[in-house]
Structure formats: C-alpha cells, structure tokens
Amino acid sequence: MDLQNYLARRPPDYADTAALGQCLRAMVEAGLDHLPLPGSGRTLERFRALADVGGHDLGLCKLYEGHTDALAIIEQLGGTPTPGSTWGMWAAEPPQARVQVIPLGHMVALNGRKAWCSGASVLSHALLTAWDGDQQQQLVAVALDQPGVTITDQGWNAVGMGATGSVEVLFDGAEAQAIGSPGDYLQRPGFWQGGIGIAACWYGATRQIAERLRQHCAQREEPHALAHLGAVDTALQAAADVLRCSALKIDSAPEENAELLARRARAVIEQSAEQVMRDVGRALGAGPYCKDRHFARLIADLPVFLRQSHAERDLAALGQLIAGQPGEAWTL
Incomplete structure (x- = not known):
C-alpha cells in the first residue's frame, strides 16, 4: 500500500500522543517511512510524502517528519538504525536545557535535560544534539526504554499541536552512541535540505485548508469567496513552485550548502500559509x-508548527545572506 492510500483509509482524528505513536508504528511496519534521501535525485518525492502527511494531520506529521529525518541523518553519517524502531529528532537547544556527553568506552553517557522532545512517550529511540567537554555539539542516538531516561510531563501545555507531547526528557547516565563527529549535524548538507522538508509539511497542511475553500466555491458562486480563492491559489502556486525548484536544485548539487535555498523556501511557504489561513477564514466564516473537525484541527495546529520559523530573525538572516550576494542574485 502506498502512503496516500494508507492515509485515505485512516480518519484524521488522533486523540492523544498514544494514538499518534500507534499510527507511526503502523506506518513503520508497513514500510511507509522509507523515503528517498535528500539529494538522491528524488527529493521532490520526499517533499510530496511529507506534504501528504501534513495535510492528513500535523501532529502525526511532526512525528513522521522527525522519524524520517532521523533515519536520513543516521544513513548520511554512517549509522544503522534498529529495524522497526521509531525515532525522534530532538535538536532544540534552549540555554536552560542542555545535555552533556561523557565518554563511556565505545559508547557515551548522557546527563542533563532536553526540551521540546516531540513524541517522547511513544518512541523507541531518539537522535539528539548534546555537548562534549570541549563544548562541541555531538549527535547521539539513544534508546528511550533504559534506566537513566525519564520522560517527564513538563514543558508542554499546548492546545495546537498538543497531541505531539513535546515534553522535556531527563538523562542521568543513559547510554548512547555517538553518530558522526562533533559538529557534523549542522555542517552536513542535509541540515538545510531537511529544513525545506519542514516547509513541505507546512505546505501540505496549507493545501488541505485551502481545499475547503475550493470545494465551497465549486458548489456556489460567491464573488467575495471566489476572490479569496484566487488569492489562495496564487499563494499556494508560489509555495509549490518554490518546493519543486528547491528539490531540483538539491538534486543537481546535493553537496552544496543549501542555507540560502532553505531560508528562501521557508520564508515563502510561511508567508503563503499565513495568507491562506487568513483568506480562507474570511471567505468561509466560523462554519x-x-x-x-479536520479543518479545525489543521487550523489550530498549523500556526504552532509554523513557529519552527523564527519570523523576523530568520528574515534578517536571509537578508544578511542576500546582502552579500552579487547583483545577479535575482536574475531570471
């Protein structure tokens, strides 16, 4: 069964983190997590899969994107995940929640607190960023069902994206395996390529929200609703074109730094999503x-998921990159 057919057979109504975890495990067992790697020549297929899950349910998409991202990173850095395992990708680094790495033979020990750990209570493993004694960032893989790992109920009071259970996790001497060398997580080309994958998730949810307006306009001609649909179409078309172009550029130069590409794509798709939510709401009213229920959940979840963008801080970083580009940066 392909991914679209699988999602079409499941009602997009997951009550809690346990329900999301059950669905993710079923998808893994069905082999639906085997996505093409970024830069493999099939990057657009990867983006399409993420968008399809995003349009189905953003809570599930958050766990699915993290799992598939972790698998891609492990493969890119020479590791081998346990068959049938489900993974979180936890890389948030707030100053009050840092995990330290201590060498432990051929393994490492983890100590500290990790924040924003989506799906922690229902996953088997996690790939996370930690810090060694030289204050270098090290990626580590850890099994979550061992002594020294405590899944808390702290740090997550969300309504939108609430089912993801993005709680804080405590590590006290838990054993883990170093993946790659210090600094590899941020330095590898896949870091920024994966950032565009997040934008594909946003796009999938945005497209599904827009579909509600398209269906409304197909049934009755209302000039104002049609005008909103025209605005929505232009926003979605811009977002889709950016994702297609980004996939082509990644596949044509998979080892190149994709920071500028990713920052542009994320900014365009974030703006498109915000415009679509505004126009659809104004066109359709409260109904x-x-x-x-599906629409209501997406429209509650998407603004929270979009905040993986840092708004003006990200735009300022993009502006700084553009300021250093040659004049032909915008040439057709």
Whole structure:
C-alpha cells in the first residue's frame, strides 16, 4: 500500500500522543517511512510524502517528519538504525536545557535535560544534539526504554499541536552512541535540505485548508469567496513552485550548502500559509472552524508548527545572506 492510500483509509482524528505513536508504528511496519534521501535525485518525492502527511494531520506529521529525518541523518553519517524502531529528532537547544556527553568506552553517557522532545512517550529511540567537554555539539542516538531516561510531563501545555507531547526528557547516565563527529549535524548538507522538508509539511497542511475553500466555491458562486480563492491559489502556486525548484536544485548539487535555498523556501511557504489561513477564514466564516473537525484541527495546529520559523530573525538572516550576494542574485 502506498502512503496516500494508507492515509485515505485512516480518519484524521488522533486523540492523544498514544494514538499518534500507534499510527507511526503502523506506518513503520508497513514500510511507509522509507523515503528517498535528500539529494538522491528524488527529493521532490520526499517533499510530496511529507506534504501528504501534513495535510492528513500535523501532529502525526511532526512525528513522521522527525522519524524520517532521523533515519536520513543516521544513513548520511554512517549509522544503522534498529529495524522497526521509531525515532525522534530532538535538536532544540534552549540555554536552560542542555545535555552533556561523557565518554563511556565505545559508547557515551548522557546527563542533563532536553526540551521540546516531540513524541517522547511513544518512541523507541531518539537522535539528539548534546555537548562534549570541549563544548562541541555531538549527535547521539539513544534508546528511550533504559534506566537513566525519564520522560517527564513538563514543558508542554499546548492546545495546537498538543497531541505531539513535546515534553522535556531527563538523562542521568543513559547510554548512547555517538553518530558522526562533533559538529557534523549542522555542517552536513542535509541540515538545510531537511529544513525545506519542514516547509513541505507546512505546505501540505496549507493545501488541505485551502481545499475547503475550493470545494465551497465549486458548489456556489460567491464573488467575495471566489476572490479569496484566487488569492489562495496564487499563494499556494508560489509555495509549490518554490518546493519543486528547491528539490531540483538539491538534486543537481546535493553537496552544496543549501542555507540560502532553505531560508528562501521557508520564508515563502510561511508567508503563503499565513495568507491562506487568513483568506480562507474570511471567505468561509466560523462554519468550518466549528463544524469541520479536520479543518479545525489543521487550523489550530498549523500556526504552532509554523513557529519552527523564527519570523523576523530568520528574515534578517536571509537578508544578511542576500546582502552579500552579487547583483545577479535575482536574475531570471
């Protein structure tokens, strides 16, 4: 069964983290997590899969994207994941929650607190960033069902994206395996390529929200609703074109630094998503927010997921990159 057919047979209504974890495990067992690697020549297929899951349910997409990202990173850095395992990719680094690495023979020991750990209570493993004695960032893989790992109920009071259970996790001497060398997580080409994958998730949810307006306009001609649909179409078309172009560029130069490409793509798709949410809401009124459960969940979850963008800070970083580009940066 392919991914689209699988999702079409499941109602997009996951009550809690346990339900999301059950679905993710079923997808892994069905082999639906075997996505093409970024830069493999099939990057657009990867983006399409992420968008499809995003349009189905953003909570599931958060866990699915983290799992598939972790698998890609492990493969890129020479590791081998345990068959049937489900993975989190936890790389948030708030100053009050840092994990330290201590050498332990051929393994390492982890100590400290990790924040924003999506799906922690329902995953078997996690790939996370930690810090060694020289204050270099090291990627480590850890089994979560061992002594020294405590899944808390702290740090997550969300309504939108609430089912992801992105709680804090405590490590006290837990054993882990170093993946790659210090600094590899940020330095590898896949880091920024994966950032565009996140934007594909945003796009999938945005497209599904827009579909509610398209269906409305197909049933009745309302000039204002049609005008909103025209605006929505242009926003979605821009986002889709950016994802297609980004995939082509990644596949044509998989080892190149994709930071500029990713920052541009994420900015365009974030702006498109915000415009679509605004236009669809103004066109349709309160009805779908209150009577269409799938729509209501997406429209509550998407603004939270979009905040993986850092808004003006990310735009300022993009502006700094552009300021250093030659004049032909915008040439057709």
